[in-house]
Amino acid sequence: xxxxxxxxxxxxxxxxxxxxxxxxxxxxxxxxxxxxxxxxxxxxxxxxxxxxxxxxxxxxxxxxxxxxxxxxxxxxxxxxxxxxxxxxxxxxxxxxxxxxxxxxxxxxxxxxxxxxxxxxxxxxxxxxxxxxxxxxxxxxxxxxxxxxxxxxxxxxxxxxxxxxxxxxxxxxxxxxxxxxxxxxxxxxxxxxxxxxxxxxxxxxxxxxxxxxxxxxxxxxxxxxxxxxxxxxxxxxxxxxxxxxxxxxxxxxxxxxxxxxxxxxxxxxxxxxxxxxxxxxxxxxxxxxxxxxxxxxxxxxxxxxxxxxxxxxxxxxxxxxxxxxxxxxxxxxxxxxxxxxxxxxxxxxxxxxxxxxxxxxxxxxxxxxxxxxxxxxxxxxxxxxxxxxxxxxxxxxxxxxxxxxxxxxxxxxxxxxxxxxxxxxxxxxxxxxxxxxxxxxxxxxxxxxxxxxxxxxxxxxxxxxxxxxxxxxxxxxxxxxxxxxxxxxxxxxxxxxxxxxxxxxxxxxxxxxxxxxxxxxxxxxxxxxxxxxxxxxxxxxxxxxxxxxxxxxxxxxxxxxxxxxxxxxxxxxxxxxxxxxxxxxxxxxxx
Amino acid sequence: xxxxxxxxxxxxxxxxxxxxxxxxxxxxxxxxxxxxxxxxxxxxxxxxxxxxxxxxxxxxxxxxxxxxxxxxxxxxxxxxxxxxxxxxxxxxxxxxxxxxxxxxxxxxxxxxxxxxxxxxxxxxxxxxxxxxxxxxxxxxxxxxxxxxxxxxxxxxxxxxxxxxxxxxxxxxxxxxxxxxxxxxxxxxxxxxxxxxxxxxxxxxxxxxxxxxxxxxxxxxxxxxxxxxxxxxxxxxxxxxxxxxxxxxxxxxxxxxxxxxxxxxxxxxxxxxxxxxxxxxxxxxxxxxxxxxxxxxxxxxxxxxxxxxxxxxxxxxxxxxxxxxxxxxxxxxxxxxxxxxxxxxxx
Numbered sequence: 001x002x003x004x005x006x007x008x009x010x011x012x013x014x015x016x017x018x019x020x021x022x023x024x025x026x027x028x029x030x031x032x033x034x035x036x037x038x039x040x041x042x043x044x045x046x047x048x049x050x051x052x053x054x055x056x057x058x059x060x061x062x063x064x065x066x067x068x069x070x071x072x073x074x075x076x077x078x079x080x081x082x083x084x085x086x087x088x089x090x091x092x093x094x095x096x097x098x099x100x101x102x103x104x105x106x107x108x109x110x111x112x113x114x115x116x117x118x119x120x121x122x123x124x125x126x127x128x129x130x131x132x133x134x135x136x137x138x139x140x141x142x143x144x145x146x147x148x149x150x151x152x153x154x155x156x157x158x159x160x161x162x163x164x165x166x167x168x169x170x171x172x173x174x175x176x177x178x179x180x181x182x183x184x185x186x187x188x189x190x191x192x193x194x195x196x197x198x199x200x201x202x203x204x205x206x207x208x209x210x211x212x213x214x215x216x217x218x219x220x221x222x223x224x225x226x227x228x229x230x231x232x233x234x235x236x237x238x239x240x241x242x243x244x245x246x247x248x249x250x251x252x253x254x255x256x257x258x259x260x261x262x263x264x265x266x267x268x269x270x271x272x273x274x275x276x277x278x279x280x281x282x283x284x285x286x287x288x289x290x291x292x293x294x295x296x297x298x299x300x301x302x303x304x305x306x307x308x309x310x311x312x313x314x315x316x317x318x319x320x321x322x323x324x325x326x327x328x329x330x331x332x333x334x335x336x337x338x339x340x341x342x343x344x345x346x347x348x349x350x351x352x353x354x355x356x357x358x359x360x361x362x363x364x365x366x367x368x369x370x371x372x373x374x375x376x377x378x379x380x381x382x383x384x385x386x387x388x389x390x391x392x393x394x395x396x397x398x399x400x401x402x403x404x405x406x407x408x409x410x411x412x413x414x415x416x417x418x419x420x421x422x423x424x425x426x427x428x429x430x431x432x433x434x435x436x437x438x439x440x441x442x443x444x445x446x447x448x449x450x451x452x453x454x455x456x457x458x459x460x461x462x463x464x465x466x467x468x469x470x471x472x473x474x475x476x477x478x479x480x481x482x483x484x485x486x487x488x489x490x491x492x493x494x495x496x497x498x499x500x501x502x503x504x505x506x507x508x509x510x511x512x513x514x515x516x517x518x519x520x521x522x523x524x525x526x527x528x529x530x531x532x533x534x535x536x537x538x539x540x541x542x543x544x545x546x547x548x549x550x551x552x553x554x555x556x557x558x559x560x561x562x563x564x565x566x567x568x569x570x571x572x573x574x575x576x577x578x579x580x581x582x583x584x585x586x587x588x589x590x
Numbered sequence: 591x592x593x594x595x596x597x598x599x600x601x602x603x604x605x606x607x608x609x610x611x612x613x614x615x616x617x618x619x620x621x622x623x624x625x626x627x628x629x630x631x632x633x634x635x636x637x638x639x640x641x642x643x644x645x646x647x648x649x650x651x652x653x654x655x656x657x658x659x660x661x662x663x664x665x666x667x668x669x670x671x672x673x674x675x676x677x678x679x680x681x682x683x684x685x686x687x688x689x690x691x692x693x694x695x696x697x698x699x700x701x702x703x704x705x706x707x708x709x710x711x712x713x714x715x716x717x718x719x720x721x722x723x724x725x726x727x728x729x730x731x732x733x734x735x736x737x738x739x740x741x742x743x744x745x746x747x748x749x750x751x752x753x754x755x756x757x758x759x760x761x762x763x764x765x766x767x768x769x770x771x772x773x774x775x776x777x778x779x780x781x782x783x784x785x786x787x788x789x790x791x792x793x794x795x796x797x798x799x800x801x802x803x804x805x806x807x808x809x810x811x812x813x814x815x816x817x818x819x820x821x822x823x824x825x826x827x828x829x830x831x832x833x834x835x836x837x838x839x840x841x842x843x844x845x846x847x848x849x850x851x852x853x854x855x856x857x858x859x860x861x862x863x864x865x866x867x868x869x870x871x872x873x874x875x876x877x878x879x880x881x882x883x884x885x886x887x888x889x890x891x892x893x894x895x896x897x898x899x900x901x902x903x904x905x906x907x908x909x910x911x912x913x914x915x916x917x918x919x920x921x922x923x924x925x926x927x928x929x930x931x932x933x934x935x936x
Binding site for chain 2: 054056058103106107110111113114115117118119121122125126129242245246249287288289290291292293294295296297300301304
């Protein structure tokens with residue numbers, strides 16, 4: 001019982017919701033609660049889309065419109081029964097979201113919210129102009145929902161339907177976020193490049209949240225149509241789109257339960273303002289807009305993460321999550337036989353305009369080898385690295401993996417070969433736990449999709465992925481920080497975390513970009529021990545490094561670049577005495 | 591009714607007149623965005639305030655905006671006091687007092703005295719601009735300055751909040767009825783088949799004048815150059831001694847001034863309601879976006895284009911006018927984002 005203490009507030013909330021309509025409360029309380037439920041659905045969508053995914057949309061009200069108008073037309077003009085139109089409404093919402101999403105998610109930065117304002121307005125005007133949708137008058141006489149022949153005419157009866165949908169959606173959304181797909185979605189804000197390097201399809205993840213947000217908005221619209229029994233275009237305009245955004249921001253746009261809290265907060269404040277203000281400042285004056293505007297600005301200035309974190313602090317803390325032990329083991333890749341060529345860089349060239357950053361560089365990494373790529377500042381090491389990982393595109397030449405060309409492949413496709421990397425400027429997701437950051441690395445080793453995640457059917461696979469992540473953390477010695485937010489770690493630990501994440505991908509080769517930078521002496525020794533161990537297991541490593549002491553004692557083969565050209569390669573001891581290398585590092589006559 | 595030469599020239603003139611105003615608004619949006627990274631959605635409210643203030647002055651009444659200005663000033667004054675609660679300096683307090691309370695009081699007094707005097711229309715127009723322009727200062731201080739380092743998206747949502755608040759204030763201070771100002775000059779003349787009103791000529795001239803003035807401001811004055819420096823690199827500008835708060839304030843005051851002028855120009859040619867400004871401002875936005883939120887000339891040309899599209903759309907498919915104007919922007923946005931350099935957003 002004690003372990004489930006954190007569930008108490010949720011259970012209490014459900015009990016309150018269940019008995020509320022049975023109590024002798026004024027009827028407008030029920031109406032208000034119904035409206036909170038409807039708005040919560042849209043706000044939950046916005047939490048995923050904006051708060052988690054970082055895609056700001058002011059156009060969600062338009063999707064409510066599609067849901068509402070679909071059922072309105074089908075039930076009034078074509079005699080459909082209300083429940084039959086539910087899947088159609090959701091499908092129409094999704095169908096509209098696909099092309100709009102394909103267009104919208106391509107929009108970068110501030111163009112995205114402006115784009116949503118534009119199509120939000122255009123769709124709103126469209127609703128009011130189409131004959132079939134009753135133009136400005138809208139459609140009336142929509143039949144109520146019914147359960148077992150009993151029509152849900154009263155506010156009390158539809159209350160349960162609305163809130164069951166809200167709770168199921170919230171739980172489903174929470175499931176989705178705590179899944180393989182969810183980690184990809186959570187990486188959208190600030191971690192796109194890292195996620196892409198582990199095989200997450202960023203464009204697809206964006207589209208998924210966009211469609212999800214559209215479907216829950218359409219659901220809200222469908223419920224609204226049957227609650228109100230009539231629709232017109234007014235509630236689907238930009239103003240409502242803005243109000244939904246307000247709810248998500250007030251609640252704290254990164255929190256699912258914050259969406260419900262924010263919707264309740266905004267609608268209750270609105271109700272109070274509408275009742276109290278006319279007595280204070282005279283009737284006929286509408287101050288709610290002013291108050292909302294000021295509220296929105298004040299929350300952004302004073303509590304950028306919304307009000308939910310403050311509420312959550314009052315709740316009992318969640319008990320430490322135990323790592324699910326999994327019977328099933330993840331399949332491992334078969335490694336190439338030691339000594340066989342793994343990565344072959346052949347006359348790779350990269351020019352930025354007139355500047356040739358990498359000039360016809362060729363080298364090889366053999367299976368089971370640790371290869372070091374060194375050179376003075378500006379030698380073209382990082383550019384070479386980016387050419388192999390697919391971040392930069394080759395001007396000419398080629399890069400191949402086990403004979404298959406990688407040229408032109410995206411980082412995501414390169415990841416599928418078992419090539420895992422770390423970043424020079426560590427790219428972790430600071431708000432996600434250390435464990436989840438590592439689990440992101442195992443993305444391609446799972447297969448659960450959106451539906452399985454939403455319905456929590458992915459638990460067995462999820463358990464194996466998390467167990468794998470925990471194993472890798474153990475391996476690099478970070479298991480004590482497992483449940484801490486990754487942003488709490490020190491720089492050296494973050495570098496190690498990146499290596500654990502790369503290991504979770506079950507790589508055949510690790511590409512490490514300055515792994516020892518920022519590490520203390522002891523940590524460097526531990527890192528060297530770890531890399532040696534990996535080599536014994538047959539994993540190859542290519543590393544870019546500045547620390548000569550670290551490199552010399554570790555690598556089998558050294559490649560030295562200077563001014564974009566390869567000046568020497570070979571065993572560390574030989575390279576060290578190479579006159580060109582000495583000249584490049586110490587200056588003097590070559 | 592089909593399109594003939596007379597109607598076409600009439601539509602072109604109409605599109606040109608509206609387009610000129612959109613151009614002004616688009617310029618102000620680009621100006622504010624490049625200097626402060628704020629997407630200035632409340633611009634439309636300044637336009638409506640300008641038009642409604644002028645119309646009220648025309649009727650010989652005292653408009654609500656000076657009182658509103660005073661409210662803004664008081665809020666800014668109190669916020670400044672609060673932010674200095676630990677370390678209060680007398681000279682800063684005196685400046686704060688003069689700027690946040692003295693200025694709006696002075697304007698309020700002047701308007702109270704001058705409004706019933708039936709002054710010439712040019713004076714009324716000037717009064718209007720004088721009332722609205724300082725609002726830019728206070729709005730920046732109250733809403734945006736505390737968020738100067740926030741991301742573009744946070745600033746955008748802030749803008750939406752300011753828009754809501756100012757829209758509501760517009761309703762409180764002007765009521766739901768629409769007003770129409772009297773033209774500054776109600777003459778007209780014919781040019782071939784075309785009837786040209788003095789008001790539309792005035793609009794063209796003012797637009798050109800403001801563009802030329804902006805050009806000289808940015809090219810020839812130190813403050814203008816400081817604004818450009820802030821636009822190019824905020825941190826770099828600060829490092830070489832540009833006070834980015836000052837450039838931010840300047841951009842907002844300029845934008846509020848331009849918006850007030852647009853309101854004065856727009857007021858006599860169409861009936862303005864408290865919420866009309868938003869749609870007018872958004873069309874300025876469409877132009878600014880077409881200009882990539884950065885180019886003044888492209889924005890101006892795009893604004894004329896928006897005016898034309900709107901004008902012809904209202905003839906061919908008047909019901910779908912807004913749908914066409916706002917629908918048009920989506921493909922352009924896509925084209926721009928494909929073109930734009932992609933970088934990770936934090």
